[in-house]
Every structure is written in structure tokens, then in C-alpha cells.
Amino acid sequence: MSTPVVLTNLGPVDQIPFGEGRAFDVHGEQVAVFRLRSGALHAVGAVCPHRGGPIADGQIDGSVVVCPLHLNSFELATGCSRTGQPDLGSWPVSVDDDGDLIIQARRA
């Protein structure tokens, strides 16, 4: 019933500057990974459910990302919309000992 959990290495964490996000293709899914100034990492869907805006280009703070097109906001930790839009997906993400980004996705 459950699909296998797959860990995927997205490469060095340094490709994301502090405070910003970058988009990745994770087995066909578009994922935006954000690296907070605190060092915390969050991964949510990269495509805004509102009008398809580039979430990775959004501005963040400790809790939300704001889509650059029409300024809808989504929680970084859960992908939940704070402005009445459908929610974004979210994925667990971390850094391994080599400083690489590891994202936990499910593959069908």
C-alpha cells in the first residue's frame, strides 16, 4: 500500500544562498528548497497553485514564503496556504555530513 520512501541527493547546500530558495526537479516533481538565515531548510512545491508562480523566487521569513506574482503566502514548514489558496506539497529535507542536501520523496 505505501510507496517506498526515497532519499535523493540534490547536491551541495551552498547552491542556495541564506534567505533564498532554489527550484529542483525531484523525480519529476518541482520542489522549491529554502535555506533560512538560521540554517533551517524547508522544501515545498515550486509551483504556486494560484497562477503557477515561481515559489522559489518568493520572499521568505521564519515561517512563510510569499509568491512573487500575486503575493499569496504559504507556510514553509507545511506548505499550507495562509491566504486561502490550495496548499503546496511539502517534503522533509536535511543536510548530510558532506554538506549535501538530502530530500525525502516518495516514488510510485
Place this chain on the structure above:
Amino acid sequence: MTSTMENPTGLGDPGDTRRRLVVIGNGMAGARAVEEILLRARDQFQITMFGDEPYGNYNRIMLSHVLSGEESDKDIFLNSMEWYEENRIDLHAGIRVTKIDRHAKLVFSDDGRITPYDQLIIATGSNSFMPSMEGLRMDDGSLKPGVFAFRTIDDTRGMVEYATHEHHTRAVVIGGGLLGLEAARGLQAYGLTVDVVHAGAHLMNAQVGPQAGEILRQSVEKLGIFVHTKARTTAILGEEKVEGIWLLEKPQIPCDMVVVAAGIRPNVDLAVRSGFTVERAIVVDDQMRTVDSDDVYAVGECVQHRGEVYGLVAPLWEQAVVLADHITGADPDAAYHGSRTATKLKVAGVDVASMGLQGPERDTDEVLVFSEPKRGVFKSLVIRDEKLVGATVLGDTSKVAFLMQAFDRGLPLPEERLEMLFNLGTPTAEASVEELADDTQVCNCNGVSKAALVHAVEGGCKTVGAVMDKTRAGKGCGSCKTMVCQIVEWAAGGAVQEDPSANWYVPGIPMDKPALMLAILQQELKSVSSVFAALAPDGAEEAKSKMGLASLLKMMWADDYIDEKDAKFINDRVHANIQKDGTFSVVPQMKGGVTSVEQLRRIADVAEKHKIPMIKLTGGQRIDLLGVPKEDLPKVWADLDMPSGYAYGKSFRTVKTCVGQEFCRFGVGDSTKLGIDIESKFQGIESPAKMKLAVTGCPRNCAESLVKDVGMVAIEGGRWEIYIGGAAGAHIRKGDLLATVDSHDEVMTLIGRFMQYYRENAKWLERTYSFVPRIGLEKIRGIVVDDTEGLAAGLDARMATSIAAYKDPWKEGAEPATPGQFRTALPLEVLPQVPIRVGS
């Protein structure tokens, strides 16, 4: 008949098995009914709407504010076009339904479409009533130029346009009811002299009695609006356009425009033509169904229910709720029993509330009257058998909440009758708010109940502003704001203050601009993250505050500012303007709109090489290359090898110029040179909002200098006029004359000083058209021109520092400032495709 249905529905997927709901009329009632239906059953219907106005749904009540210029027409939309898309509603805007075949269940519209329905809602509202008068219409049946109805956005826009013609100075409004008074007040905003001509014996005779009408007249005349009562207009004078009106038994009144606000008539032609039962309006039962077909409902001003026709929004909210309950099956027993119309309005700035009887009708009726004409206050109550059966209140609304409640529900009245007129210590405003039933409608414009407000407070909105944002209460005519405040205060247990954030520079830091700037200077905070760490509650970052802080810090610290990319909006991070499909637009600098063969050739080559989908001249006289993917930006800039033209960001943008002295027959000043010099000097300077400038070579103003943030006009004798605070976008404002000077150099000094003063003192995103009136022209002139406060040298010096710190941002293309700065963030396919026009 069905053979003509070659494009029958436009209703998406034929495999869709949902019921087909068609709505005729996209006004306040039609759209509200659909909102209520979606709330109950998001997916039960495939919805198609027809509206013969070419717009989404807007708040008609707010047209008065649009007319007076308090609100832009963009701000009054309740549901944008996007809302219809999001809810998968097939909206035919600008299309008129011409016939309903209720046997075949088809709707015919004037675009030749035939739309089948399972259920239908008629919400066609009313039209302005045009009394018959000689000279009202031209030979072709159109209204005489200068004559207006007051019902739609287009009417309102037409009035504004006509009123702003310079040689139009005098207007007459026919009709002294709510609408007429609002129109009169609105037209005054354009400097017109306005007379109101009213056939009745006193103003607003439908809502208030003669005494109140007289006090209202005094209040209105204090505003400079002259009122003629018992005055019947018999003719509109003028051959080609309005030149005056003719009154029975009164001298004629010369005027340039006439607004007819003489009442409304339900819009029932369609229903009559389609065989529905129509008396004064379309007859419906308690479920809002027409009596002729169980599948056809009607709602709003076009409806007659138990003999009553309503002309205000509060009843239609109630009707919409019943209709939705019934049609979705959410509550099959829902029934509408009619509304008791208690009106609470702000008319031409005067609070007016009226309910039930205007005066006593039986000998035993008890009447209380209080009148204080000087202050424009009037209160009268009619009491029968210990129940309130009528009330009129002008000017002082402190007891209105209680009176409406007593009227609606027949509450027992206090022994001490005076308590019903005034706050005699007790019961206090809060107490009377407390007494209100939960479902009392507080905001009629947007149909918000007391319970909804309390709910918002319980849900965490602790300020009046937040509750208003959340519920839309108070965002209509504004007459309920006091009551909204009272309820929010009461619900929050007195824990509410005036919206503290109103004066904050950005939402994330609880400080106004001067305090924030002082703290930044004292603590030497040079980056956005350090400002959050030092000044935000718990040091927490706040995404929506970042742009404003980045701009402020850059202005304050110039070269010493620590540029953190994440503090900037994407446009400023990649120095280009994001478009709706996630691509960017690139605008090279073209100072003063002047270009050369080399530049044109280079731009053409780049456009060809990078397959630029659209090349467009902008309103700021530059060439825009649209549709560039983010990852291509560095290559495009490198190939252009031209400086950025700043078409993005909150900064100094462009200087538009006319050809001026060099070529123009009329030019008296070298506008092109001055424009180029200004742009060279101030390019890229950050500011609280964008700044657009223009220079024009003579008062003919070909570059439109009067409607720019800063505009220069050459006048005879080599002199220049400097205008500030103009706008010609969503808001329109003619700039104010700051000074007239003798030389280019003086222009440069004064505008630099003004822009610096604006940069230091404007709120975030406050354009000069708000800033200049807020501070006051006199004060700005004192500081900038006469240096009365001794600030000039400092302003000049700080502007000079900013100028010296200028770097062309496009040079970043060669060496990205951060890893992946120009990496795409997009799977482009899912974005809306921007239609590409190919030049021919």
C-alpha cells in the same frame, strides 16, 4: 429549435454531469447569490453568468466614492475576473440576455449564443428612471451630451470625464434623494458649482419627514450645494449639448451638465418578454422562485416579494441566502419573509438613519423629537404600544444600533425615554452593542453580521483594521464604521486600541518612519537582517517588510549598505521585471527617450539573437524586450552592453521628454537636454515608491509633465516651472506648482532636494500624489525652496552620497552575486501563456 445550437453552451466538458445553473445579471444580487451557493455546494453546479456590463462584479454603492474621487474604480470590485476563473464560472461580461425560453429551458443572448439551463436565476436589477423632459434626448434617441444617469461604472466614469473638462463649471442634479445628494457632493470635488433640483417638498422624502428634510437641507447647503425643492424640470436646454434646464414656475438655471437621479425602475423587460408574471417587478414566492417556473428564481431589485420592491442592498443579502439555501438543498425549508427596511447611510457626508414610520399616524402614537439644526442633528422616534415603530436620526448616530435593534425585534423600551435619544451615562455604547442579537446585520453594504465580527475577533483579529480586512465590514459606504469599532472593542473586552500598525513603516517592525530611522542610525543597522534582529518583536523576520526595509537602508547608508539579496523582491534580485508567465522584461536605458542608430541596431540584434517574443515601446519612452527567461538575463544584458533602464523596483524610473526647443515650432526650452541631464544624474535612486518624471518644452505639455511625480515645463523667458505630486495611473492628480526657476541648475537642485525629502519622509509605497497633499505644498515649498527649516544642505548632501554610490546593476550579469542568482525557478509550462503579438 435545437438545430440552431451549433455552439450551445461554452460550458466546458460535455461529460460534466453537474446541474447547469445560469445567472442573468452580474450585479450585487446575482454575484452574491452565486457566492452563497458556492459556500454551500462548491461543485453542485456548472455556473454560467451573463452581465451586460463589461466587468466583473463591483460594489455599486461605492460609485459615490468613485465619483468623489475617494476611491479608484479599481478598488470597488468585489469579485475580480480571476474569482470567476477560480470558481470555474463561465462569465459572459458585456453580453446581454435577450430572451428566455422557459419551456425549452434556453437562454438567448445578443452574441447569438443559446445556453441551456437546468436552473436559472434572474438578477437584472434596476435602471435609472428618466422622467420625460423636453430636450432630454437627441434625435437618434441617445441622451443629450452632458446628461447622465447615475447607475453604473460607465455612467460614473462619463461624469468624471465631463466634469473635469476645464470649461465645465456648473452642474444640476435632478432628484434630491440619496443618489442625487451623493452625486451633487461628488461633483463638487471637481470644482463644479452644483444645484439640486427636487420635485418633492423636502429632501429625501422617501426616507425622512419634513423637519428632518429641512435640517438635511441646511447641512447640505452648508457644503455649498444649493437646493431647490418643489421644482419640476420641464426641459433641458441646448442644441448640441446641455446649456441649462428649465423649471416650471422658476427661472431657468444655466449649467454644463445634468445628472438625473430621479429614482429607479426595476429592469423587467426581459422577464415580460419571456412571459413571466410581472407587476411592479418580477413576482416571486418565499423561496425566491418565480411563480411561473419552479426552475427559475429571481433576486435583487428586479424582484417583487409579497408586494414589496426593495431598492437597497440589505434585503438582497437576505434574499440571496434564502435562494442559496433552497437551490442547493442545504435548507429546503428556507423562506424569505420580507425585510424591514431600516436604512443607515452616509449621504453627502451626513449620517442618516431611518426606519419605519416617519411620523405619528394614530392619536395614541407617542412621538419624541429632538432637533438641533445648527449642528445638523435631528432625532425623532415614533412609539406605539411600547414598541418602536419609526425613527429618523440625522447627524448623531450614537444610539442607532440600539434603535435598529429595538425596531427590528420589538424590544421593550426603557422607561426613561430620553435614554433612547442620548447616552445618559447608561446604557453605554458597549451595553447597547452587547444587547444586539448575533445575527444583526451591522454592515449593510457587505452583509456582515455582529456574529461575523465577533467571530473574527475570537479568531485572533484584535484590531479594527484587521477585522475589517477579514470580514469586509465597513468597506462599503462607511456608515457602519463606528458600530464596527464598538463591537470589536466590546468583543475584545476593551483590549483593542486604534490600529497600531497604521503608522508603522512596515508591518513587521512596530515603529513609524522617523523612529525607525533614528534607531537604525543609532544602532548602525546596515542590513535588513540586522534590523529585524535588533528591532522586530522576538527578532522575527517578516517577509512582507523586507522590500521596504531594503529600500530605506539603501537610501540611508548608500555605499555602506549591506546588500542582502534575500531582502529584495525578485525584480530587484535580478534587475528585471517579472511578468505573469514568470519570464522577465528587459528595458535598456534610453535617457530622455533619445536613442541612436547604434543603440537601435544593437537592440534589434539582441532581440533577434535571443528570439525576444515581444518588443514594445513603453509609456516611459523606452524599448521593452519582453519574455526573457531568468537564466537568459545575463546573456541578454551582456549582448546589449547598455545600462539598465530601471523599469522595475521602487526607484527613480524615467524622464519622459518632448522634442522641445531643438525641433518643435513651439518649444521655448531645451526639454530634451534637461531630461537627459536629470536622468544621468538621478538614475537608479531608490525611493519609497517609483518616481516617474517628465520635461516638456512649452506649456502645451506634450510629455505630460503635469501628471508626473516631478514634472518640468518650460515657459517664456528661459524659465522652468516645477510640478510635484502629479499622477496619471489608477489615481489621477494634477501636480502642484512647487516653484518657477531661471536655469537648468536650479531645476536640478530643487528636484534633487525634493526627491530626497520624499525619500526620507514618505511611507513605504506612498507615491508623491499622496505624499505631497499629506505633508502640504506650503510646508514642502518652505523646506525645499525657501529652506525655512535649515534642512536644505543636509538633503542635498545625502542625495549626493546616494548618487555617488550608483552602480549599474546589470554588471552583475557577468558575475552573479549569489550562486544560482539567475537559475530558473520555473517549470514554465504551467503558467498562463502570454499571448505573443508579432509585429507586422
